[in-house]
Structures are given as structure tokens and as C-alpha cells.
Amino acid sequence: MTDDGDSFLSRLADELEEVQLGAAEDVLRHSVEMLADQKASARELRFAGHRLCEALRDALRVADSRGGRLSESADDGNESDGVPVSAQRASG
Numbered sequence: 338m339t340d341d342g343d344s345f346l347s348r349l350a351d352e353l354e355e356v357q358l359g360a361a362e363d364v365l366r367h368s369v370e371m372l373a374d375q376k377a378s379a380r381e382l383r384f385a386g387h388r389l390c391e392a393l394r395d396a397l398r399v400a401d402s403r404g405g406r407l408s409e410s411a412d413d414g415n416e417s418d419g420v421p422v423s424a425q426r427a428s429g
Contacts, residue, residue, distance in 0.1 A: 354399045361392035 368385040371377045 357395040
């Protein structure tokens, strides 16, 4: 992590997180369709289950990373969008 939210590393991390969350949405959409298909084989469902686990792992990694950044901002007394970080966590 970096203290500068506009640094190259921060922007790269944000882009990677965006890709990971987009992929998770795609996997979820496909898995919902597959689960609705009564003809889906056990092998197809296992494959979807594995992809869902990967997507969930990535999403949790993103949440953990963003939570760490929120904690650092709170420690610094920073606010985001004019709302104290502690208030954002309480409402989120």
C-alpha cells in the first residue's frame, strides 16, 4: 500500500481490483444461469463452484485491502467525500 492515493501503485491496485470485481460479476451471472439449467452436469457445476470460490477470494482480498486503506485514512483523521471514515463504516 501507499500513502498517496494518486500514485502509480495505487492506481494500478485500483485497476486490478476493478478487473477482479468485474470478473466476479461475470462468474456470478454465469453461475446463476447454470444453476437454473436443470440439464447442467455435475462437472459443469463443480467448475462453476471453483470459479465462484476464486471470485469470492478475490472480492474478499479487495475488501480487505480497501478496509486497510480506510483504517489508515481514519488513523490520519482524513475524510472521504466530506464524511468522516468512521461514519462511512457505521452506515456501510
